[in-house]
Amino acid sequence: MELPTTHSASLIFVDGPTLERVAEFPSLVEALRQAHTRRMHCDESMHLSRTQPDGTRNAFNLLPAWQEDEVLGAKLVTYFPGNLDKGLPSAQGIFALFNAATGTPSAIIDGTALTLWKTAADSALGSSLLSRPDSRCLLVVGAGGLSFHAVAAHLAIRPALERVLIWNRSPTRATALRDRLLHTDLGQGRTIHIVSDLEKATAEADIITCLTMSETPLIQGAWVKNGTHVDLIGGWTPQMREVDGPLIARARVFGNERNRILECGDLLAPLRAGDITAEHILGDLFDLCTGLPGRNTTQDITVYKNAGGGHLDLFTARYILARMTLA
Numbered sequence: 047m048e049l050p051t052t053h054s055a056s057l058i059f060v061d062g063p064t065l066e067r068v069a070e071f072p073s074l075v076e077a078l079r080q081a082h083t084r085r086m087h088c089d090e091s092m093h094l095s096r097t098q099p100d101g102t103r104n105a106f107n108l109l110p111a112w113q114e115d116e117v118l119g120a121k122l123v124t125y126f127p128g129n130l131d132k133g134l135p136s137a138q139g140i141f142a143l144f145n146a147a148t149g150t151p152s153a154i155i156d157g158t159a160l161t162l163w164k165t166a167a168d169s170a171l172g173s174s175l176l177s178r179p180d181s182r183c184l185l186v187v188g189a190g191g192l193s194f195h196a197v198a199a200h201l202a203i204r205p206a207l208e209r210v211l212i213w214n215r216s217p218t219r220a221t222a223l224r225d226r227l228l229h230t231d232l233g234q235g236r237t238i239h240i241v242s243d244l245e246k247a248t249a250e251a252d253i254i255t256c257l258t259m260s261e262t263p264l265i266q267g268a269w270v271k272n273g274t275h276v277d278l279i280g281g282w283t284p285q286m287r288e289v290d291g292p293l294i295a296r297a298r299v300f301g302n303e304r305n306r307i308l309e310c311g312d313l314l315a316p317l318r319a320g321d322i323t324a325e326h327i328l329g330d331l332f333d334l335c336t337g338l339p340g341r342n343t344t345q346d347i348t349v350y351k352n353a354g355g356g357h358l359d360l361f362t363a364r365y366i367l368a369r370m371t372l373a
Contacts, residue, residue: 057151058370062159068369071202074167074362075174081361082171082335086113088303088357102127109356112146119143121157121359135191137161143363153367157359162195164362165354168302169277170199171331172350173253176300176340177275181252182208187244187264187288188257188280189214189223196255196279197223201232204253210238211247245269256280256288261311267293272345279352281312291316294349295326300340301351302358304330310353 060068092108105125112118123139130136139157144150184200184207186193193212201207210227214220220240227233241247248254248269255277258264267290270276276297281288294316301307304327308314316322329338341348 058153058367060153060155060366060370062156064370065156065159065163065366068372069163069366071163071167071170071199073369074163074365075171075199075203077365077368078167078171078331078358078361079174079335081364082331085332085336086111086357088305088355091356098128100128104128109354109359111356111360113360114146116146117143117152117360117364118146119356119360119363121160121356123157123161141359141363143360143367153363153370155363155366160359160362160366162192164358165192165279165352166195166199167362168331168354168358169196169255169279169350169352170203172300172302172334172352173200173275173277174203175331175334176298176348176350177204177253178273178341178344179204180206181275182206183211183250183252184209185211185213185241185247185251185254186223186257187213187254189216189219190257192257192279193223194226196257197227198232200253200255200277201236207253208236209250210236211241211251212239213241213244213247253277258288259286260288261285263287263290265289265293267291267296270296270347272347274347276347276349277352278310278312278349281310282353284309284311284314287311287315289349291319291321293347295321297347297349298341299327299349299351300329300331300334301327302331302353303355306353306355307351310351313351 089110095103095105097103107123110120119142121141125137127136141155141157141160143153181204212220224238227238253275258280278288
């Protein structure tokens with residue numbers, strides 16, 4: 047899809063339900079792939095936080111990005127973990143999109159919905175470049191707010207997936223995710239099961255997507271069979287880890303942007319421990335989308351670290367604006 051580079055006569059507002067209506071994963075993944083065919087400078091984010099009386103930390107983040115002479119923008123997002131007890135999302139925000147040639151505002155987009163679609167599509171693009179096309183079994187580790195979109199994105203780019211296994215510490219959330227999937231087209235012609243034995247489920251999976259805030263590795267390298275693709279969405283801080291060092295050492299490792307993934311515990315911990323060197327990280331999406339080989343053989347284990355970034359929000363916002371002009 048060709049993305050717009052000129053500004054509109056009026057500012058477009060896109061709320062969450064509208065974004066959900068106009069977006070679809072195959073075209074978003076393709077838009078992200080096209081956007082990664084030209085490397086860009088990924089700007090630093092700004093993070094503010096305040097400690098609450100209960101010891102938790104509320105955060106306010108600004109994630110800017112600028113595609114020269116095309117578009118620029120920033121996501122303003124809050125992270126208030128106590129919101130979960132109030133029935134509210136822990137992460138909320140907006141994205142402001144501007145025309146880079148004139149500085150004219152183009153769109154204000156619901157940042158919560160944009161983050162769900164951006165994050166899931168980022169991992170799906172990584173999977174499209176690294177997982178086996180004949181993958182049949184998807185294991186979802188974590189059943190939080192992003193899990194439904196992550197499953198939908200993986201199924202969109204790997205339609206041969208016929209089994210979905212769901213593991214979560216809370217059975218209630220796992221059940222809610224299973225029921226939601228079964229009540230959509232995603233559940234048609236597929237088996238969707240909740241699992242309690244993570245080791246057994248890991249051994250069966252062809253693709254594993256992890257969406258947790260665990261600080262202790264959940265997936266052990268010894269459990270993962272040859273040929274598996276492992277997608278790591280959670281674990282975005284140096285303290286968080288979803289997989290152990292032996293898995294990282296066994297795998298061909300990639301991520302969405304080289305500098306950002308080095309800030310995440312799943313790669314930082316084995317680097318500090320000496321289990322791997324920086325050269326073990328073979329490339330990022332910009333490399334993969336411009337021809338770097340991902341999987342060499344069907345027996346390779348591949349790991350993709352999804353560390354986010356304002357550039358991905360910008361790419362997704364461009365896509366949403368393009369879809370709005372077509373609607």
